[in-house]
Amino acid sequence: MRGHEMVDWIADYWERVESLDVLSSDAPGAGLERLPETPPAKGEGDGAWDSIFEDLGRVSEPGLTHWQHPSFFGYFPCNASGPAVLGELLSAGRGIQGMLWQTSPIATELETRMLDWMRIALGLPERFASIGNGGGVIQGTASEATLVALLAARQRARAAGTADEKMVVYTSDQAHSSVIKAAMIAGVAQGTEDRTRVRLVATNARLELDMGALAEAMQRDVEAGLVPTFVSLTAGTTSTGAFDSIAAACDACAALEGHVPWVHVDGAWGGVAAICEEHRGWLDGIERADSVCVNPHKWLLTNFDCDLFCVADRAALVEAMSITPEYLRNAASDAGAVIAYRDWQVPLGRRFRALKLWFVLRHYGVEGLSACIREHCAWAAWLEERVLADDRFELGAKRSLSLVCLRLKAGEAATKRLMERVNATGQAFLTHTVVPTTAADGSTEARYVIRVAIGSTSTRLSHVEALWALLESHADAAGSGAMSGECDPGGVGSPS
Amino acid sequence: MRGHEMVDWIADYWERVESLDVLSSDAPGAGLERLPETPPAKGEGDGAWDSIFEDLGRVSEPGLTHWQHPSFFGYFPCNASGPAVLGELLSAGRGIQGMLWQTSPIATELETRMLDWMRIALGLPERFASIGNGGGVIQGTASEATLVALLAARQRARAAGTADEKMVVYTSDQAHSSVIKAAMIAGVAQGTEDRTRVRLVATNARLELDMGALAEAMQRDVEAGLVPTFVSLTAGTTSTGAFDSIAAACDACAALEGHVPWVHVDGAWGGVAAICEEHRGWLDGIERADSVCVNPHKWLLTNFDCDLFCVADRAALVEAMSITPEYLRNAASDAGAVIAYRDWQVPLGRRFRALKLWFVLRHYGVEGLSACIREHCAWAAWLEERVLADDRFELGAKRSLSLVCLRLKAGEAATKRLMERVNATGQAFLTHTVVPTTAADGSTEARYVIRVAIGSTSTRLSHVEALWALLESHADAAGSGAMSGECDPGGVGSPS
Secondary structure (H helix, E strand, C coil), X not given: XXXXXXXXXXXXXXXXXXXXXXXXXXXXXXXXXXXXXXXXXXXXXXXXXXXXXXHHHXXXXXXXXXXXXXXXXXXXXXXXXXXXXXXXXXXXXXXXXXXXXXXXXXXXXHHHHHHHHHHHHHCCCHHHCCCCCCEEEEECCXXXXXXXXXXXXXXXXXXXXXXXXXXXXXXXXXXXXXXXXXXXXXXXXXXXXXXXXXXXECECCCCCECHHHHHHHHHHHHHCCCEEEEEEEEECCCCCCCXXXXXXXXXXXXXXXXXXXXXXXXXXXXXXXXXXXXXXXXXXXXXXXXXXXXXXXXXXCCCCCCEEEEECCHHHHHHHHCCCCHHHCCHHHHCCCCCCHHHHCCXXXXXXXXXHHHHHHHHHHHHHHHHHHHHHHHHHHHHHHHHHHCCCEEECCCCECCEEEXXXXXXXXXXXXXXXXXXHHCCCECEEEEEEEECCCCCEEEEEEEEEECCCCCCCHHHHHHHHHHHHHHHHHHHCCCCCCCXXXXXXXXXX | CCHHHHHHHHHHHHHXXXXXXXXXXXXXXXXXXXXCCCCCCCCCHHHHHHHHHHHHHHHHHHHCCCCCCCCECCCCCCCCCHHHHHHHHHHHHHCCCCCCHHHCHHHHHHHHHHHHHHHHHHCCCHXXXXXXXXEEEEECCHHHHHHHHHHHHHHHHHHCCCCHHHEXXXXXXXXXXXXXXXXXXXXXXXXXXXXXXXXXXXXCCCCCECHHHHHHHHHHHHHCCCEEEEEEEEECCCCCCCECCHHHHHHHHHCCCCCCCEEEEEECCHHHHHHCHHHCHHHCCHHHCCEEEECHHHHCCCCCCXXXXXXCCHHHHHHHXXXXXXXXXXXXXXXXXXXXXXXXXXXXXXXXXXXXXXXXXXXXXXXXHHHHHHHHHHHHHHHHHHHHHCCCEEECXXXXXCEEEEEECCCHHHHHHHXXXXXXXXXXXXXXXXXXXXXXXXXXXXXXXXXXXXCCCCCCHHHHHHHHHHXXXXXXXXXXXXXXXXXCCCCCCCCC
16 A cells, blocks of 8 residues: 555645645536546556556646645635644544444543543633533534534423424524524424524624624513523634624523523634633633534644534433433443443544544644644734725724734725635635625625635745735725636635 | 654554454543543644654553454444545545535545446446436435435425424334434434334334335324325344335335325445445335435445435435525526535535545455455355354344344353353454344244454454354353353444
């Protein structure tokens, strides 16, 4: 086998990725055309590898958008690192199935320990520790974390005598679409537009959940005989990185008569910043939340997938997800002597993902990881200053950590052209969002803004400087309406 | 970084795994005790790797049950291979996010092509091809495939005017627990024991879904004003490898008045055997099924996770899962010019899992993979003959492909003791199941049987011979009640 060669190929890719165009220029179907229509009857065996390595370039590379490029500023980052990739490799090589504690005890116990380490590293309260009633688990994505949180919330409400058809879900109009998707999967909503039992609560001028509006919406539902069951807050929205106030939301929930809704906090992107003590402001009130997730696979040097989901009362979660019939339950499991993580998630099977987190934490340490986040935030602050100092530009929203939203004062079309021109150079990749903005006269306008999300592993200040030079150099032409004739990369979306 | 060393470590592990005890002997908490309680503040940096590699042995190895051991015969296999592991490594190293076509076109298009290759390799009908209304996608697990199939079925029934609370789900009493779990997640069932809208239909003497009982159950529900919505068949049950008749089930569905239920086929383990033409009998009727899944990560040399889910009408699936608001839909996507696989699954983010399937197919070819399956089945047939030729033993069920269920005629306790004795040697690993057996007088008895699932990548006939020697040598002592004083590995469960 050609393992050494693959390691070298990847090391070389990481070296040369900076020289490649960030964005693939493949047209739909181009990749399909580079692949045979039928599978090979005979294996190429070890001889396959020369042609496979050739095809990695010829067939595969033109169709890649390079997320590990130092000038990838689109969506949110998905920052891999050497230690994480080696952890993934080891997980694949050992090839164990960690669905139950029994099927490889260390897969469960290393995961438990890594979640406890991360709880400490992020400054999360003890209620989320595995000693006690809480605990953490690695989910694939924040979408899955939101779904299982909703299922646990439903279970808790059922136990309190609430009928499914009375349950209502709340989140902000800036929250990730995965909240609606979770409601659709669970049968709470019959489609994206079904608002029978899903409330997209308004946000304030900072695009944070409006707590007055939340309290009102819940109260209205209680009066209508419905039961507020699940509130999903966001710690760093996809569009602009806004943080909802956990303390205020928990106050609003506690003020309700009757059932207290489950409060989940989706910190997929912004949550990991809590590894820096100065970025823990958003945690205020977390000791009253029921669950929280953060994604090391976005911004903590751990390759996708690795979402950390912590829950204060794991009993409701396990009750909602366990398919072990009552008569097969055992004292060891009930007493918490062993954890069966299959009962904390949708799938049964489990990869050994704790390995990559273990390697990352040991290689970089908490200090190394915080230093990395601090750098990204500092570079974003540098970019923010440039934007504020240039008369042609303005911020599209307040900077949040390493996310800068900017636009041309020349307006919507100009801003869009600017992004297209920059992306067409191949030297950087940006995505956009649309931000509701309240004018001085109180009217609201939806504004097209460019998002610059800093956080790729190989990004340095020089790449942010180069991005700014690109933005500057194309600003006038974009403002005057000149087109570069290229490429719509397809709108914002967040890997979650 | 120490990539080369990790490659060598894995190669060495694959060499020496045969010399290790298959089953971990860790007590609960032993692994936790080998790990510090707090995360490292300072990173060890490159210096970490000496201690990390040491800890792979000291901390991690005692807690592993070695799924890649040639004498791992428990559960179902999870057979990895060099090409697959290198595909996983490349996926991690490239670090792209394939959530949308736009975020790396080749991730979507290689996956589409691999699913089409596998459709051809398995002899699945054209309705599951991506050209047309159908198509395939890689899911993490069969559990997720079952869930999304159920969600698509619900969507189709809603479109036909069926209210959610009228929908009923059917599967056999031998089907995988993930069907009930899917129903729980979707809100069709409120717990494992809730039979309001879930029917576990009886099986016949061969443990296949009893088609008369299915027709009756559906008819009864129709008469009660309910709507049969989803029928989940199994191609190779977890316990004994029984195959439900797809053609007969589709006949029963077609005979109903009104809405025709969605027929899903869970071929997680047994389905991949269709890569051998002589093992395609179970496909009879598949041209009338709505969806089917098979798991290369069980028995096709592709490391976990890799479940292939094929659907005949992808519109219902996408409609059920898409979170793209109507006004953002576009002609290219609607026309099928590009596929957004995020709308085919629960999570949004996606690893580039098609790479490992691509490498496996090129390295082994369809012929190499079929040869491997044929060998496993032949060795199972060899073991079956030994069982039949030994007066102390009997089959616990008809052999299915590479799965042999056996027991001691001396009875339940003796059979259990035999398994425990064999597992305690560390030289092989077996799991058990309980099989409902009908006696000559018509009475039914639940019988404890040992499952021997052959399929690990490194297994050779010599390992099956060695297993038989172990079984033989411990049979008398187990039959006479002598205990070896060891280990309950915890019952059957299937990674799915």
